[in-house]
Amino acid sequence: MDDLARRVDELADGLRSDLVGLAAIPSIAFPGYPDEPVLRAHDRVVELLRSAGVGSIGGLDLPGTQPVITGSIPAPEGAPTVLLYAHYDVQPPGDESLWDSPPFEPTQVDGAIRARGIADDKSNILVHVGALRAFGGRPPVGIKVVIEGQEEYGSAFDDYPASDPDLFGSDAMVIADMGNVRPGVPTFTVALRGDTEVIVEVRTLAEPRHSGEYGGAAPDALIVLLHALATLHDADGDVAVPGLLREEWDGATLEEAEFRKMAEVREGVPLFGTGSLGRRLWTGPAITVMGLDAPSVDGAAAAVVPYARAKLNVRVHPRQKAAEAQRAVVEHLAGLRPFGVGLQVTPGDAGDGFAAGTGGPAYRAAAEAMREAWGAEPVHMASGGAIPLVAGLAEAVPDAEILLFGAQDSMSNLHAPNERVLLDELKRAVHAEAAFFRAFARDHAARQGAR
CATH class of the missing domain: 3.40.630.10 (Zn peptidases)
Structure with missing residues (x-):
């Protein structure tokens, strides 16, 4: 010593x-x-x-x-x-x-x-x-x-x-x-990784309408929003938004077993994405739905939902400008029209x-x-x-x-x-x-x- x-x-x-x-x-x-x-x-x-x-x-x-x-x-x-x-x-x-x-x-x-x-x-x-x-x-x-x-x-x-x-x-x-x-x-x-936020919202009706009388034709805002959110990832769970940088990670990384233990992933539930954990966690993008405004299950009425909103957190490759990645997500969502319905997309904070x-x-x-x-x-x-x-x-x-x-x-x-x-x-x-x-x-x- x-x-x-x-x-x-x-x-x-x-x-x-x-x-x-x-x-x-x-x-x-x-x-x-x-x-x-x-x-x-x-x-x-x-x-x-x-x-x-x-x-x-x-x-x-x-x-x-x-x-x-x-x-x-x-x-x-x-x-x-x-x-x-x-x-x-x-x-x-x-x-x-x-x-x-x-x-x-x-x-x-x-x-x-x-x-x-x-x-x-x-x-x-x-x-x-x-x-x-x-x-x-x-x-x-x-x-x-x-x-x-x-x-x-x-x-x-x-x-x-x-x-x-x-x-x-x-x-x-x-x-x-x-x-x-x-x-x-x-x-x-x-x-x-950098960090940015995006809010996406849908308005389809002036107010809720009886799902029996109107459901099937009246546009349900929550279903529209869910279809839009589903486009953010592919079938493997990788982020599918064009323009977001990703590359393989060649340094030290976590083993899947220790990551599952740290994250307390339930038995039998697969992890999202493909490639190494380093790429998924550090040098690839991630999009998380931080919050969702929609009727709660408890006490929900049998009605077509007129309004829904989601707040997204986007994690960005260390070398990509957060504002650039944010624009890619905003443009992707703004270009969608699920069932012919447009979305209102608002950028939030961005940090490189x-x-x-x-x-x-x-x-x-x-x-x-x-x-x-x-x-x-x-x-x-x-x-x-x-x-x-x-x-x-x-x-x-x-x-x-x-x-x-x-x-x-x-x-x-x-x-x-x-x-x-x-x-x-x-x-x-x-x-x-x-x-x-x-x-x-x-x-x-x-x-x-x-x-």
């Missing part, structure tokens, strides 16, 4: 205690939830950063957005600067009866801690804090810190970086809102995905650090989930290498009941980030000396 690994080992108990305290705060930045816990989490993160040596701490207060924490540690002479990102807000707990312990009472079990938001993303805040503590608050690289407070719901911060690029100026960024494909397998996330370059010095240094921390060769994976801010950061600082890794893993139950983080993964992620600082600084100095 070298000195860095020993220091991380000595820090582990304190980091675990700090994580438990932070995860006990219900910092849900969604409408209808109180601001006080979110602001309490904000203040606690500021304290943790100060304890780790971040002396210059500021913030951003953007309209309709919980405060963004910023901070910095000056770079040693000639050293590169690394920006560290995470978020202190969490998802709502959902149905608390599905949890094995109260979601905001962190509970240790089987080498893990269970709580809402403990993996996504409070453990990764502690990764940053731990990596800085490992150097006594004086790391061998300059540090910029950005910890936001409304990532889960979305906010104006997603589009802010391009308006203030100097705030984010850095040689590399560690976006700690990701983790390993499975525990013990060090993993870079090198691509994120991200595809990382992996050949630069920061990636080489991070790969070395991961091998050191996990004792295994790192692999590449992608994510179907969107982080719109990453595209904004890439636009603001196009020369910075962006690294996505952290303490989570694919079995962490993010956004689901019984979310957990493994303590061993947390410790190894701290070691990896600290080792990255050391390797990146050393490589940078070598390259400067060779000029």
Whole structure:
């Protein structure tokens, strides 16, 4: 065990205690939830950063957005600067009866801690804090810190970086809102799908009409809508809308058995689509019907439905502009006339995905650090989930290498009941980030000396 690994080992108990305290705060930045816990989490993160040596701490207060924490540690002479990102807000707990312990009472079990938001993303805040503590608050690289407070719901911060690029100026960024494909397998996330929404609605009658008197001739809006939605996929479950980019995925991926377990697919129910899971989940499009406005089954009247509406979520190849994919879906639906009935199609929000370059010095240094921390060769994976801010950061600082890794893993139950983080993964992620600082600084100095 070298000195860095020993220091991380000595820090582990304190980091675990700090994580438990932070995860006990219900910092849900969604409408209808109180601001006080979110602001309490904000203040606690500021304290943790100060304890780790971040002396210059500021913030951003953007309209309709919980405060963004910023901070910095000056770079040693000639050293590169690394920006560290995470978020202190969490998802709502959902149905608390599905949890094995109260979601905001962190509970240790089987080498893990269970709580809402403990993996996504409070453990990764502690990764940053731990990596800085490992150097006594004086790391061998300059540090910029950005910890936001409304990532889960979305906010104006997603589009802010391009308006203030100097705030984010850095040689590399560690976006700690990701983790390993499975525990013990060090993993870079090198691509994120984009995300967009479309609303489609049908109006056929002024009001409901008796299905016995009018059914068979009166146009049923729900049937029209269902026929339109059925055109979005082919017989295998692959998206059938022209103009959406897809390609095969050649990195690490999930096995079908572990995916079925993670998704809790019922026995005997087949998965959608063809090709590898990587293509279906990461480098191919996906269209989900998020919601449907139609009469409920309970209490339904025997009447022809006059109006129906659906909200679609479209996941987009990392390199395809979300607006371009959205146009393809809108044009596809607008061009349909099921039974001669036209559809009203309205585009919603759109956020671009991200595809990382992996050949630069920061990636080489991070790969070395991961091998050191996990004792295994790192692999590449992608994510179907969107982080719109990453595209904004890439636009603001196009020369910075962006690294996505952290303490989570694919079995962490993010956004689901019984979310957990493994303590061993947390410790190894701290070691990896600290080792990255050391390797990146050393490589940078070598390259400067060779000029």
